[in-house]
Amino acid sequence: MTESSPIATLSPRRHGANIGQPLTRRDGILKVTGQARYAADNHPPDMLHAVLAVSSIARGRVTFLDVRAAKAHPGVVEVMTPANRPKLAMDPDEKANPFMFRMEVLQNDTVRYSGQPVAVVIAETLEAATEGAALLAPRYETEPARVGLDDNDIFITPAVGAGTPSEVRHGDVEAGLAVAEHRIDATYETPAQYHNAMEPHAIVAAWDGDSLSIDMPSQALAWAQQRIAGLFGIAPENIHIRSPFLGGGFGSKGVMSGPQILGILAARLVGRPVKLVLRRDQMYGPVGHRAPTRQTFRIGADREGRLTAIHHHVRTATSTFDDFFEPSGQVTRTLYASPAIATTADAVRLDTGTPIFMRAPGEASGSIALESAIDEMAHAAGIDPLEFRLRNYAEIEPVSGKPFSSKALRECYAQGAARFGWHGRPLAPRQMRDENGLLVGWGLGTATFPAIMFEGHARAVLRRDGTGLVETGAHEMGQGAWTALAQIAADSLGIDLDQLEFRSGTSDLPDAGIAGGSAHTATAGIAIHGAGAATIAKLAELAMNDNRSPLFGAGNAGVLARRGRLIRCDDESRSESYADILARAGLPEIEGSGRGACDPAATGAYAMHAHGAVFAEVKVDPELGQIRTTRLIGAFAAGTIINPRLVRSQYYGGMIWGLSFALHERAVMDPRSGRVMNANLAEYHVPVNADVPSIEAILVEEFDPYVNELGIKGVGEIGITGTAGAIANAVWHATGVRVRRFPIAIEHLIGSEAAL
Numbered sequence: 183m184t185e186s187s188p189i190a191t192l193s194p195r196r197h198g199a200n201i202g203q204p205l206t207r208r209d210g211i212l213k214v215t216g217q218a219r220y221a222a223d224n225h226p227p228d229m230l231h232a233v234l235a236v237s238s239i240a241r242g243r244v245t246f247l248d249v250r251a252a253k254a255h256p257g258v259v260e261v262m263t264p265a266n267r268p269k270l271a272m273d274p275d276e277k278a279n280p281f282m283f284r285m286e287v288l289q290n291d292t293v294r295y296s297g298q299p300v301a302v303v304i305a306e307t308l309e310a311a312t313e314g315a316a317l318l319a320p321r322y323e324t325e326p327a328r329v330g331l332d333d334n335d336i337f338i339t340p341a342v343g344a345g346t347p348s349e350v351r352h353g354d355v356e357a358g359l360a361v362a363e364h365r366i367d368a369t370y371e372t373p374a375q376y377h378n379a380m381e382p383h384a385i386v387a388a389w390d391g392d393s394l395s396i397d398m399p400s401q402a403l404a405w406a407q408q409r410i411a412g413l414f415g416i417a418p419e420n421i422h423i424r425s426p427f428l429g430g431g432f433g434s435k436g437v438m439s440g441p442q443i444l445g446i447l448a449a450r451l452v453g454r455p456v457k458l459v460l461r462r463d464q465m466y467g468p469v470g471h472r473a474p475t476r477q478t479f480r481i482g483a484d485r486e487g488r489l490t491a492i493h494h495h496v497r498t499a500t501s502t503f504d505d506f507f508e509p510s511g512q513v514t515r516t517l518y519a520s521p522a523i524a525t526t527a528d529a530v531r532l533d534t535g536t537p538i539f540m541r542a543p544g545e546a547s548g549s550i551a552l553e554s555a556i557d558e559m560a561h562a563a564g565i566d567p568l569e570f571r572l573r574n575y576a577e578i579e580p581v582s583g584k585p586f587s588s589k590a591l592r593e594c595y596a597q598g599a600a601r602f603g604w605h606g607r608p609l610a611p612r613q614m615r616d617e618n619g620l621l622v623g624w625g626l627g628t629a630t631f632p633a634i635m636f637e638g639h640a641r642a643v644l645r646r647d648g649t650g651l652v653e654t655g656a657h658e659m660g661q662g663a664w665t666a667l668a669q670i671a672a673d674s675l676g677i678d679l680d681q682l683e684f685r686s687g688t689s690d691l692p693d694a695g696i697a698g699g700s701a702h703t704a705t706a707g708i709a710i711h712g713a714g715a716a717t718i719a720k721l722a723e724l725a726m727n728d729n730r731s732p733l734f735g736a737g738n739a740g741v742l743a744r745r746g747r748l749i750r751c752d753d754e755s756r757s758e759s760y761a762d763i764l765a766r767a768g769l770p771e772i773e774g775s776g777r778g779a780c781d782p783a784a785t786g787a788y789a790m791h792a793h794g795a796v797f798a799e800v801k802v803d804p805e806l807g808q809i810r811t812t813r814l815i816g817a818f819a820a821g822t823i824i825n826p827r828l829v830r831s832q833y834y835g836g837m838i839w840g841l842s843f844a845l846h847e848r849a850v851m852d853p854r855s856g857r858v859m860n861a862n863l864a865e866y867h868v869p870v871n872a873d874v875p876s877i878e879a880i881l882v883e884e885f886d887p888y889v890n891e892l893g894i895k896g897v898g899e900i901g902i903t904g905t906a907g908a909i910a911n912a913v914w915h916a917t918g919v920r921v922r923r924f925p926i927a928i929e930h931l932i933g934s935e936a937a938l
């Protein structure tokens with residue numbers, strides 16, 4: 183947690199005026215006025231443009247590139263191929279941990295997937311580089327592409343996600359199924375999805391000897407620094423990464439990708455700064471995706487609708503050259519009580535880029551299948567889906583047997599149901615129509631996401647003029663980190679926000695950990711909280727040991743830090759300003775540092791998750807099968823809410839992603855070429871405003887004494903998890919057609935047995 187404070191009476195829950203306030207984004211004006219500078223907005227003097235040439239086959243070898251034609255093009259300065267690529271200090275296919283991904287950086291002529299970089303053209307202008315890349319006209323030796331879940335041999339996955347066990351068994355599933363009164367055996371399929379952040383991956387790289395300056399969006403600055411340091415054989419502190427804003431990342435900017443390394447290599451090769459920005463279609467391959475899954479459930483329940491067994495088997499895909507396995511079974515290990523639970527996994531290797539973490543990795547794909555299966559089970563048992571979930575409410579985490587550090591899911595169900603008007607919902611499907619004759623359905627999904635922390639650090643300073651400074655390399659990726667973390671910072675120092683300078687977004691600052699796993703506010707926030715507390719503790723020591731201070735001798739009673747003053751806890755009339763304390767001590771400033779990380783004792787003893795319940799209404803045209811989501815209400819409990827305005831916005835974003843998962847998103851692969859055929863934002867569907875109904879997010883109160891000192895859980899990803907299933911269940915309730923292949927589309931409804 184934080185560095186130990188010498189003043190034990192400084193309350194760690196010293197919430198000041200800022201935590202909990204619905205402040206607007208500190209970066210809002212910069213963004214709407216175009217002043218926020220993203221990586222690709224940088225143009226250092228003498229900069230060249232680099233454009234990737236990418237493979238149009240999925241498997242084989244590059245046999246020819248017309249480098250001469252490309253180099254002859256006016257403006258082209260250099261063409262980088264495996265023949266002249268600068269050497270790396272380490273094999274890019276070396277892998278030391280699950281967060282390190284293998285990459286294609288022109289190490290040889292092998293093609294592993296469609297869209298893989300095969301050359302880089304560097305030119306004076308973007309146009310010249312683009313034209314040069316087209317002139318390369320690669321020729322290939324081609325082998326058949328394997329891009330479907332049935333296209334290669336199945337193997338048991340070694341571990342899934344970030345290294346959790348592939349197989350988990352608790353109780354006797356076969357015995358539980360044998361005694362069940364009701365059974366569901368069903369298979370669900372989820373498609374490959376691509377991150378599609380608004381801002382494509384970009385890099386502007388400039389070398390100065392062995393020192394490297396980079397502008398690049400990153401969700402994990404210190405990791406990026408380490409990875410680049412390893413590949414180029416230089417010291418991490420010689421790598422300066424600026425990443426003040428990200429236009430989204432969703433996991434794909436959490437690890438270094440091949441194209442970014444190629445930008446750095448290109449700058450090395452030509453000895454000038456180089457900018458490399460991916461085109462939208464180039465985002466479908468070398469920077470990760472969510473793998474497709476085929477998930478089979480076998481579930482049993484007794485006469486009263488209590489689960490007797492759940493078996494969740496997940497088949498997924500990875501690339502031919504790396505190991506990342508979508509951990510879809512995780513939700514099943516934590517969400518519902520059952521005497522027997524098993525989650526198993528296997529996978530197939532495909533000629534695609536390597537899948538990686540993508541927004542609720544595993545939880546999103548696993549949840550839509552689990553929530554659909556639970557809904558099917560409730561229907562088979564003849565029980566209302568909400569009542570069924572309450573009957574199987576997990577009072578402890580079922581597989582681990584640990585108590586929850588906090589769990590206000592019952593309140594989420596109750597508040598969401600009341601607000602939605604769930605009561606009175608007909609059990610049978612196809613019972614409701616609106617005034618225009620459209621079929622109406624109501625569905626429910628339980629949301630869950632683990633509350634984790636990475637390790638992060640921060641530094642705080644109080645200055646003699648009464649202002650404060652807090653520094654941490656945190657990542658503002660649209661979620662509002664600048665704002666929420668500054669709120670924590672101001673409270674940690676006991677000053678007003680306008681007295682605080684908050685510095686963030688570069689790798690030269692203390693490592694703030696990773697903006698991922700919905701863990702950024704907790705990780706960086708606790709580091710900041712600790713840094714502020716350590717600073718205040720030093721200041722308090724100065725005052726309390728000085729007989730000229732009104733705080734002299736306050737030792738046992740302790741002091742509070744508020745609005746730039748230290749105040750005696752036993753007598754609030756006795757206080758002194760920070761400025762006065764520092765002036766008398768003859769100090770220009772005083773500083774402290776803090777660390778945020780999970781407490782192994784607490785995570786060993788407790789299961790830590792955020793929870794929620796999402797209620798959806800859909801309307802389906804009985805003739806056309808067109809589906810519209812018309813209402814979405816989510817009630818979420820995620821511990822301490824630092825900024826309710828930003829948290830609502832996170833929930834809305836998550837819920838819209840859930841809607842997208844249920845009804846829109848899918849990468850369509852061409853089985854012959856192995857290409858993603860809809861590699862653009864016109865045909866890769868995500869919801870637009872017209873697809874998004876009235877959305878509400880209810881912030882359910884929850885106090886968690888164990889997750890960390892401020893009680894913060896994550897809010898970024900949980901919204902996806904309940905929503906996708908809620909919408910799928912609402913579609914069934916409207917139509918009576920159970921679609922088990924996502925996204926649910928018109929053809930599933932009008933082409934099905936129970937045709938509309």
Ligand code: MOS
Nearest residue numbers: 432433541698699
């Ligand atoms: Mo993420 S997959 O936590 O950006």
